[in-house]
Amino acid sequence: MTEVSVAKQDVAATGDLVVLKSVNKHFGALHVLQDIELTISRGEVVVVIGPSGSGKSTLCRTINRLETIDSGTITIDGRPLPHEGKELARLRADVGMVFQSFNLFAHKTVLENVTLGQTKVRRTDKKKAEERARALLDRVGVGAQADKYPAQLSGGQQQRVAIARALAMDPKVMLFDEPTSALDPEMINEVLEVMQQLARDGMTMIVVTHEMGFARSAANRVVFMADGRIVEQAAPDQFFSNPRSDRAKDFLSKIL
Numbered sequence: 001m002t003e004v005s006v007a008k009q010d011v012a013a014t015g016d017l018v019v020l021k022s023v024n025k026h027f028g029a030l031h032v033l034q035d036i037e038l039t040i041s042r043g044e045v046v047v048v049i050g051p052s053g054s055g056k057s058t059l060c061r062t063i064n065r066l067e068t069i070d071s072g073t074i075t076i077d078g079r080p081l082p083h084e085g086k087e088l089a090r091l092r093a094d095v096g097m098v099f100q101s102f103n104l105f106a107h108k109t110v111l112e113n114v115t116l117g118q119t120k121v122r123r124t125d126k127k128k129a130e131e132r133a134r135a136l137l138d139r140v141g142v143g144a145q146a147d148k149y150p151a152q153l154s155g156g157q158q159q160r161v162a163i164a165r166a167l168a169m170d171p172k173v174m175l176f177d178e179p180t181s182a183l184d185p186e187m188i189n190e191v192l193e194v195m196q197q198l199a200r201d202g203m204t205m206i207v208v209t210h211e212m213g214f215a216r217s218a219a220n221r222v223v224f225m226a227d228g229r230i231v232e233q234a235a236p237d238q239f240f241s242n243p244r245s246d247r248a249k250d251f252l253s254k255i256l
Protein backbone atom coordinates (compact mmCIF):
# COMPACT_ATOMS: atom_id res chain seq x y z
CA MET A 1 0.00 0.00 0.00
CA THR A 2 2.63 2.48 1.08
CA GLU A 3 4.79 1.83 -1.96
CA VAL A 4 1.87 2.39 -4.29
CA SER A 5 0.98 5.76 -2.76
CA VAL A 6 4.61 6.90 -2.83
CA ALA A 7 4.81 5.98 -6.50
CA LYS A 8 1.64 7.95 -7.16
CA GLN A 9 3.07 11.01 -5.46
CA ASP A 10 6.17 10.74 -7.60
CA VAL A 11 4.05 10.78 -10.72
CA ALA A 12 2.16 13.80 -9.44
CA ALA A 13 5.39 15.55 -8.53
CA THR A 14 6.77 15.36 -12.05
CA GLY A 15 3.61 15.50 -14.16
CA ASP A 16 1.11 17.95 -15.54
CA LEU A 17 0.20 20.77 -13.21
CA VAL A 18 -2.36 22.82 -15.12
CA VAL A 19 -4.59 21.07 -17.65
CA LEU A 20 -7.30 22.75 -19.75
CA LYS A 21 -9.46 20.50 -21.90
CA SER A 22 -11.97 21.75 -24.48
CA VAL A 23 -12.47 24.99 -22.57
CA ASN A 24 -15.09 27.35 -23.99
CA LYS A 25 -16.28 30.67 -22.71
CA HIS A 26 -18.63 33.33 -24.07
CA PHE A 27 -19.26 36.90 -23.10
CA GLY A 28 -22.77 37.20 -24.54
CA ALA A 29 -22.38 36.64 -28.28
CA LEU A 30 -18.58 36.82 -28.12
CA HIS A 31 -16.92 33.38 -28.10
CA VAL A 32 -13.89 34.54 -26.14
CA LEU A 33 -12.25 31.15 -25.49
CA GLN A 34 -12.70 28.51 -28.17
CA ASP A 35 -11.85 24.85 -27.52
CA ILE A 36 -8.74 25.66 -25.53
CA GLU A 37 -6.42 22.69 -24.97
CA LEU A 38 -3.42 23.54 -22.83
CA THR A 39 -1.23 21.44 -20.57
CA ILE A 40 1.47 22.96 -18.41
CA SER A 41 4.02 20.78 -16.68
CA ARG A 42 5.52 21.36 -13.28
CA GLY A 43 8.40 23.83 -13.56
CA GLU A 44 7.46 24.91 -17.07
CA VAL A 45 7.44 28.59 -18.08
CA VAL A 46 4.82 29.34 -20.73
CA VAL A 47 4.61 32.76 -22.33
CA VAL A 48 1.24 33.65 -23.88
CA ILE A 49 1.27 36.24 -26.63
CA GLY A 50 -1.24 37.50 -29.15
CA PRO A 51 -3.12 40.58 -30.32
CA SER A 52 -5.18 42.69 -27.94
CA GLY A 53 -8.62 41.17 -27.42
CA SER A 54 -7.52 37.62 -28.29
CA GLY A 55 -8.55 36.24 -24.87
CA LYS A 56 -5.22 36.11 -23.00
CA SER A 57 -6.48 37.81 -19.84
CA THR A 58 -9.68 35.80 -19.86
CA LEU A 59 -7.60 32.62 -20.13
CA CYS A 60 -5.60 33.64 -17.04
CA ARG A 61 -8.71 34.61 -15.15
CA THR A 62 -10.40 31.27 -15.78
CA ILE A 63 -7.38 29.42 -14.36
CA ASN A 64 -7.89 30.93 -10.91
CA ARG A 65 -11.63 31.09 -11.40
CA LEU A 66 -12.03 34.83 -11.48
CA GLU A 67 -14.12 33.88 -14.53
CA THR A 68 -16.31 30.80 -14.92
CA ILE A 69 -16.23 28.67 -18.07
CA ASP A 70 -19.18 27.45 -20.13
CA SER A 71 -17.80 24.02 -20.98
CA GLY A 72 -14.67 21.92 -20.70
CA THR A 73 -12.51 21.20 -17.67
CA ILE A 74 -9.64 22.86 -15.86
CA THR A 75 -7.59 20.91 -13.33
CA ILE A 76 -4.78 22.16 -11.10
CA ASP A 77 -2.50 19.43 -9.80
CA GLY A 78 -5.07 16.80 -10.75
CA ARG A 79 -8.01 18.51 -9.04
CA PRO A 80 -10.89 20.24 -10.82
CA LEU A 81 -11.43 23.89 -9.98
CA PRO A 82 -13.64 24.27 -6.92
CA HIS A 83 -16.76 26.44 -7.17
CA GLU A 84 -16.88 28.37 -3.94
CA GLY A 85 -16.07 28.63 -0.25
CA LYS A 86 -12.85 27.62 1.46
CA GLU A 87 -11.77 25.40 -1.43
CA LEU A 88 -11.89 28.38 -3.75
CA ALA A 89 -9.80 30.51 -1.37
CA ARG A 90 -7.24 27.71 -1.26
CA LEU A 91 -7.19 27.48 -5.05
CA ARG A 92 -6.57 31.21 -5.29
CA ALA A 93 -3.62 30.71 -2.95
CA ASP A 94 -2.30 27.80 -5.04
CA VAL A 95 -2.55 29.93 -8.18
CA GLY A 96 -0.68 33.18 -7.56
CA MET A 97 -1.72 36.02 -9.82
CA VAL A 98 0.06 39.25 -10.68
CA PHE A 99 -1.90 41.81 -12.71
CA GLN A 100 -0.97 44.76 -14.85
CA SER A 101 -2.28 47.13 -12.18
CA PHE A 102 -0.56 46.22 -8.97
CA ASN A 103 -3.71 45.63 -6.91
CA LEU A 104 -2.04 46.07 -3.52
CA PHE A 105 -4.18 46.95 -0.52
CA ALA A 106 -3.65 50.72 -0.39
CA HIS A 107 -4.49 51.12 3.30
CA LYS A 108 -2.09 48.34 4.42
CA THR A 109 1.68 48.57 4.71
CA VAL A 110 3.90 46.59 2.36
CA LEU A 111 4.59 44.08 5.15
CA GLU A 112 0.87 43.72 5.91
CA ASN A 113 0.15 43.18 2.21
CA VAL A 114 2.50 40.20 2.17
CA THR A 115 1.40 38.85 5.59
CA LEU A 116 -2.38 39.04 5.33
CA GLY A 117 -3.13 36.11 3.01
CA GLN A 118 -0.76 33.85 4.90
CA THR A 119 -2.55 34.38 8.22
CA LYS A 120 -6.08 34.41 6.76
CA VAL A 121 -5.97 31.65 4.14
CA ARG A 122 -2.94 29.55 5.05
CA ARG A 123 -3.53 30.03 8.82
CA THR A 124 0.16 30.72 9.41
CA ASP A 125 0.84 32.36 12.78
CA LYS A 126 1.58 36.07 12.60
CA LYS A 127 5.23 35.96 13.60
CA LYS A 128 6.08 33.24 11.09
CA ALA A 129 4.09 35.03 8.39
CA GLU A 130 6.03 38.25 9.00
CA GLU A 131 9.36 36.45 8.92
CA ARG A 132 8.43 34.86 5.62
CA ALA A 133 7.15 38.20 4.28
CA ARG A 134 10.43 39.95 5.15
CA ALA A 135 12.47 37.20 3.53
CA LEU A 136 10.38 37.42 0.35
CA LEU A 137 10.54 41.21 0.27
CA ASP A 138 14.34 40.94 0.54
CA ARG A 139 14.34 38.37 -2.24
CA VAL A 140 12.52 40.73 -4.62
CA GLY A 141 14.70 43.65 -3.51
CA VAL A 142 12.22 45.76 -1.54
CA GLY A 143 13.03 44.70 2.03
CA ALA A 144 13.75 48.30 3.01
CA GLN A 145 10.19 49.34 2.05
CA ALA A 146 8.40 46.94 4.43
CA ASP A 147 6.82 49.61 6.64
CA LYS A 148 5.76 51.97 3.87
CA TYR A 149 2.37 52.17 2.15
CA PRO A 150 2.04 51.17 -1.53
CA ALA A 151 1.54 54.78 -2.72
CA GLN A 152 5.00 55.65 -1.34
CA LEU A 153 6.64 53.12 -3.68
CA SER A 154 7.50 53.32 -7.38
CA GLY A 155 5.48 51.20 -9.81
CA GLY A 156 8.34 48.73 -10.17
CA GLN A 157 8.62 48.38 -6.40
CA GLN A 158 4.86 47.90 -6.06
CA GLN A 159 4.86 45.20 -8.69
CA ARG A 160 7.69 43.40 -6.89
CA VAL A 161 5.65 43.58 -3.67
CA ALA A 162 2.71 42.08 -5.58
CA ILE A 163 4.98 39.22 -6.67
CA ALA A 164 6.17 38.70 -3.08
CA ARG A 165 2.56 38.71 -1.88
CA ALA A 166 1.62 35.96 -4.33
CA LEU A 167 4.76 33.95 -3.46
CA ALA A 168 3.97 34.21 0.26
CA MET A 169 1.06 31.83 -0.32
CA ASP A 170 3.47 29.17 -1.56
CA PRO A 171 1.63 28.84 -4.89
CA LYS A 172 1.93 25.86 -7.20
CA VAL A 173 1.77 28.08 -10.26
CA MET A 174 2.14 31.81 -10.87
CA LEU A 175 0.08 33.69 -13.46
CA PHE A 176 1.35 37.02 -14.72
CA ASP A 177 -0.97 39.12 -16.87
CA GLU A 178 1.11 41.83 -18.55
CA PRO A 179 2.98 42.57 -15.32
CA THR A 180 5.17 45.27 -16.85
CA SER A 181 2.70 46.98 -19.20
CA ALA A 182 1.75 49.73 -16.74
CA LEU A 183 5.35 50.49 -15.74
CA ASP A 184 7.62 53.32 -16.79
CA PRO A 185 10.29 51.89 -19.12
CA GLU A 186 13.12 52.22 -16.61
CA MET A 187 11.26 49.97 -14.15
CA ILE A 188 10.46 47.12 -16.50
CA ASN A 189 13.76 45.32 -16.10
CA GLU A 190 13.72 45.20 -12.31
CA VAL A 191 10.42 43.31 -12.48
CA LEU A 192 11.50 41.05 -15.35
CA GLU A 193 14.67 40.17 -13.44
CA VAL A 194 12.63 38.98 -10.46
CA MET A 195 10.53 36.89 -12.85
CA GLN A 196 13.66 35.49 -14.53
CA GLN A 197 14.99 34.44 -11.15
CA LEU A 198 11.68 32.77 -10.27
CA ALA A 199 11.80 30.87 -13.53
CA ARG A 200 15.36 29.75 -12.82
CA ASP A 201 14.27 28.61 -9.35
CA GLY A 202 11.82 26.23 -11.00
CA MET A 203 8.49 28.00 -10.48
CA THR A 204 5.72 26.97 -12.86
CA MET A 205 4.70 30.17 -14.64
CA ILE A 206 2.14 31.36 -17.16
CA VAL A 207 3.13 34.81 -18.38
CA VAL A 208 1.16 37.07 -20.70
CA THR A 209 3.61 39.66 -21.94
CA HIS A 210 4.76 41.76 -24.86
CA GLU A 211 8.36 41.50 -23.64
CA MET A 212 9.77 39.25 -26.33
CA GLY A 213 13.22 39.34 -24.75
CA PHE A 214 11.74 37.71 -21.68
CA ALA A 215 9.93 35.16 -23.83
CA ARG A 216 13.15 34.26 -25.65
CA SER A 217 15.26 33.90 -22.54
CA ALA A 218 12.87 32.51 -19.92
CA ALA A 219 10.11 30.61 -21.73
CA ASN A 220 10.11 26.89 -22.38
CA ARG A 221 7.18 27.40 -24.71
CA VAL A 222 5.37 30.24 -26.45
CA VAL A 223 1.61 29.97 -26.87
CA PHE A 224 0.19 32.26 -29.56
CA MET A 225 -3.49 33.20 -29.28
CA ALA A 226 -5.76 34.96 -31.75
CA ASP A 227 -9.54 35.37 -31.73
CA GLY A 228 -10.03 33.17 -28.69
CA ARG A 229 -8.02 30.25 -30.02
CA ILE A 230 -4.56 28.86 -29.46
CA VAL A 231 -3.29 29.19 -33.01
CA GLU A 232 0.14 27.72 -32.47
CA GLN A 233 2.64 26.85 -29.78
CA ALA A 234 6.34 26.11 -29.98
CA ALA A 235 9.68 26.56 -28.27
CA PRO A 236 10.63 30.27 -28.38
CA ASP A 237 13.54 30.02 -30.84
CA GLN A 238 11.39 27.96 -33.19
CA PHE A 239 8.37 30.26 -32.82
CA PHE A 240 10.29 33.50 -33.35
CA SER A 241 12.48 32.29 -36.21
CA ASN A 242 9.93 30.16 -37.98
CA PRO A 243 6.28 30.89 -37.09
CA ARG A 244 3.99 28.54 -39.00
CA SER A 245 0.66 30.39 -39.10
CA ASP A 246 -0.06 33.54 -41.08
CA ARG A 247 -1.61 35.07 -37.96
CA ALA A 248 1.61 34.61 -35.99
CA LYS A 249 3.75 35.88 -38.89
CA ASP A 250 1.56 38.95 -39.17
CA PHE A 251 1.65 39.55 -35.38
CA LEU A 252 5.42 39.18 -35.19
CA SER A 253 5.99 41.48 -38.16
CA LYS A 254 4.18 44.21 -36.23
CA ILE A 255 5.96 43.86 -32.91
CA LEU A 256 9.52 42.81 -33.73
Ligand code: ADP
Nearest residue numbers: 027030032050051052053054055056057058059
Ligand atom coordinates in the same frame (compact mmCIF):
# COMPACT_ATOMS: atom_id res chain seq x y z
P1 ADP B 1 -6.59 40.12 -24.17
O1 ADP B 1 -6.15 39.98 -22.75
O2 ADP B 1 -5.96 39.14 -25.10
O3 ADP B 1 -6.43 41.53 -24.68
P2 ADP B 1 -9.24 39.72 -23.08
O4 ADP B 1 -9.26 38.33 -22.52
O5 ADP B 1 -9.08 40.83 -22.10
O6 ADP B 1 -8.15 39.79 -24.23
O7 ADP B 1 -10.56 40.00 -23.86
C1 ADP B 1 -11.00 39.18 -24.92
C2 ADP B 1 -12.30 39.73 -25.46
O8 ADP B 1 -13.31 39.58 -24.45
C3 ADP B 1 -12.25 41.19 -25.81
O9 ADP B 1 -13.04 41.37 -26.98
C4 ADP B 1 -12.88 41.87 -24.62
O10 ADP B 1 -13.49 43.08 -24.98
C5 ADP B 1 -13.90 40.84 -24.17
N1 ADP B 1 -14.14 40.87 -22.73
C6 ADP B 1 -13.22 40.72 -21.75
N2 ADP B 1 -13.79 40.76 -20.54
C7 ADP B 1 -15.12 40.94 -20.74
C8 ADP B 1 -16.28 41.06 -19.88
N3 ADP B 1 -16.16 40.97 -18.55
N4 ADP B 1 -17.47 41.21 -20.47
C9 ADP B 1 -17.60 41.28 -21.82
N5 ADP B 1 -16.57 41.18 -22.68
C10 ADP B 1 -15.36 41.01 -22.16
Ligand code: MG
Nearest residue numbers: 056057058178
Ligand atom coordinates in the same frame (compact mmCIF):
# COMPACT_ATOMS: atom_id res chain seq x y z
MG1 MG C 1 -5.23 41.33 -21.46
